Amino acid sequence: MSNSTSNNSNESNNLQPLSTGTAWERDEWFEIEDFLKSAEPPKNKLGFQRRQARIVTLLSLFEADSVNHDPLMVTNRYIETFGLSADVARFTRNLVMGVINDREKLDSLISGAASSWPVDQMAKVDKNILRLAIFEILFNNDVPTKAAINEAIELAKSFGSDSSSRFVNGVLGAIVAQQAKATPAPGPAQDL
Secondary structure, X not given: OOOOOOOOOOHHHOEEEOOOOOEEEOOHHHOHHHHHXXXXXXXXXXXXXXXXXXXXXXXXXHHHHHHOOOHHHHHHHHHXXXXXXXXXXXXXXXXXXHHHHOHHHXXXXXXXXXXXXXXXXXXXXXXXXXXXXXXXXXXXXXXXXHHHHHHHXXXXXXXXOOOHHHHHHHHHHHHHHHHHHHOOOOOOOOOO
């Protein structure tokens, strides 16, 4: 993203106008282009598009969680701001609304896997990365588990704290292990 020049020497605390006329505090959260360049590249076009959708989903969930804005309005604003294609926009909206609609179930799963970290006291970035990944793994089932976990770790590395990626990986690993125990393995085929 291009940034306008500021009169104030402390540019990281200035509000920067968006092309849509709104403003936000410029920080690493919104450096999507840097993230797309630094993260391990997706293997194909669909993977790249889904990564874009996850970034916008995370931005939307974070803003909605932080300042209580309507998640769909926030999502639509980001979709327009970043010029997402119709397919990426649809996937993004599905992710956002899925997380919002299943948030209580998602938070319950997070609480069970990270019992020493109350969900309401977790960093909002980490919490929303976990919500998104768990939704994709358990409720959406459109992405392989390993891919959803890897994407969540990449988001945590770029947008979270130094320990976010380890935390996210640990919680997701615990949830996947719990789900594997809860789902009975298919038995041997029997001839009738």
